[in-house]
Amino acid sequence: MSTFRYPPFHSYPPSFTLQPVKTTKEKQLKLWCDLVLSYCKHYKIFKLSLTDSANSPLFVNTSIDRRLSISAIEEVFSRLVSMGYGEWLNKQANICLIYWRRPNEWAQIIYDWVERTGRRKSILTLYEIRFSEDTAEFEFHEMDPELLLKSLQVLESQGKCVIFEGKVSDDLGVKFL
Amino acid sequence: MGCGFSRQHVAKTSVSSFDRELLDLKVQRDSLQQYEQRLCDSLEKYVQIARRLVAENQRQRALVVLKLKHALQKSMEQAQNMRFNLEQVLSEIELKQVETDYLHKLRTGTKLLQNIQKNLSIDEIEHLLEETKEAIEFQSRVTEVLGSYSIVETDDESCEEELEELETEMFPSVPKRLEQKDTSQVVEKAQVKRKTPTNSRKQESLLLAS
Numbered sequence: 001m002s003t004f005r006y007p008p009f010h011s012y013p014p015s016f017t018l019q020p021v022k023t024t025k026e027k028q029l030k031l032w033c034d035l036v037l038s039y040c041k042h043y044k045i046f047k048l049s050l051t052d053s054a055n056s057p058l059f060v061n062t063s064i065d066r067r068l069s070i071s072a073i074e075e076v077f078s079r080l081v082s083m084g085y086g087e088w089l090n091k092q093a094n095i096c097l098i099y100w101r102r103p104n105e106w107a108q109i110i111y112d113w114v115e116r117t118g119r120r121k122s123i124l125t126l127y128e129i130r131f132s133e134d135t136a137e138f139e140f141h142e143m144d145p146e147l148l149l150k151s152l153q154v155l156e157s158q159g160k161c162v163i164f165e166g167k168v169s170d171d172l173g174v175k176f177l
Numbered sequence: 178m179g180c181g182f183s184r185q186h187v188a189k190t191s192v193s194s195f196d197r198e199l200l201d202l203k204v205q206r207d208s209l210q211q212y213e214q215r216l217c218d219s220l221e222k223y224v225q226i227a228r229r230l231v232a233e234n235q236r237q238r239a240l241v242v243l244k245l246k247h248a249l250q251k252s253m254e255q256a257q258n259m260r261f262n263l264e265q266v267l268s269e270i271e272l273k274q275v276e277t278d279y280l281h282k283l284r285t286g287t288k289l290l291q292n293i294q295k296n297l298s299i300d301e302i303e304h305l306l307e308e309t310k311e312a313i314e315f316q317s318r319v320t321e322v323l324g325s326y327s328i329v330e331t332d333d334e335s336c337e338e339e340l341e342e343l344e345t346e347m348f349p350s351v352p353k354r355l356e357q358k359d360t361s362q363v364v365e366k367a368q369v370k371r372k373t374p375t376n377s378r379k380q381e382s383l384l385l386a387s
Contacts, residue, residue, distance in 0.1 A: 122271070123196055123199050123200055123203065124203070125200065125203045125204055125207050127204075127207040127210075127211075128203065128207060131207075131210070132210075162191060162192050164192045164196070164197065164200070165197070165200070166197050166198070166200035166201035166204055167194070167197040167198055167200075167201055168201045169200070169201050169204040169205075171200075171204045171207070173200035173203065173204070175191070175192055175196060177191060
């Protein structure tokens with residue numbers, strides 16, 4: 001995977017302190033939000049934990065010796081969630097699903113694949129969608145299981161598939177209608 | 178809620194017991210795949226450990242590690258075989274499903290065909306075609322008779338003469354040689370000639386040819 005190229009503001013020290021002036025802060029938050037989305041898209045990261053990402057090159061620029069504080073990161077994540085580009089995964093709100101692609105977009109991609117490969121009326125396990133050799137060249141290969149489930153639930157609400165369990169196993173499967 | 182089943186309910190009912198069992202098979206296949214992956218990772222680790230031991234000149238221990246690796250390799254092959262067999266079974270099941278579905282549809286189609294044919298016999302069809310032919314023949318005779326009989330006596334010749342006079346009056350350049358031609362054709366061509374005066378020669382040859 002090629003190295004991610006950071007945008008110019010990432011090398012600008014004031015970017016790492018949340019500005020008091022409202023309009024500047026808005027612009028600043030937007031820049032950080034866009035950065036998080038493109039970074040996650042590049043490295044196919046589906047969720048970020050507050051504490052872990054606080055030490056990652058995403059929020060730390062060692063060359064200018066600056067880092068974004070955890071509370072600031074939390075604000076960025078909350079902003080993403082409010083715009084519909086993310087979702088808090090747990091109640092303690094320290095892991096956030098990052099939707100650089102929204103569940104309904106994933107739903108469409110997966111459904112297109114199902115149609116094109118003639119898998120309608122067939123049964124697939126969720127594991128199979130993520131890890132089978134058949135899907136290696138598709139974008140949803142190795143995607144986050146929770147995100148996959150959410151995307152399939154979108155399809156289910158549209159009546160395009162059914163998610164169910166086996167008789168014996170707890171693992172989930174999906175049948176496309 | 179009074180409109181009957183919600184979409185979700187309908188969707189849920191399309192999953193049969195058979196589907197669930199099939200899912201179990203597939204989940205088993207997935208577990209085998211995961212197991213294989215674990216073995217693969219372990220194999221790699223053993224190779225690395227063996228290398229390190231050789232580098233540290235611990236031949237005996239390296240040998241033990243390699244023996245472990247070989248045993249693991251055998252397990253991996255067995256797991257691969259099992260997975261292969263399972264995949265075969267799954268694809269057979271899928272084929273059988275398609276076959277059953279196909280036979281069912283064929284049966285329905287044949288029944289449909291038989292139902293339609295029940296209403297007709299060959300004799301009936303022949304009789305019907307004869308009747309139709311007679312009806313058509315009768316109709317064309319009727320048309321012929323109606324067409325040839327003119328209720329009002331008209332003097333066609335004098336009418337045609339008058340028409341020619343009118344034409345000469347209106348379009349003096351049209352040659353009078355067109356006597357027994359379809360009058361509508363003549364008027365049409367004459368009008369075309371009027372609209373395109375530059376093509377007069379072409380038009381004239383056209384008129385002469387018709």
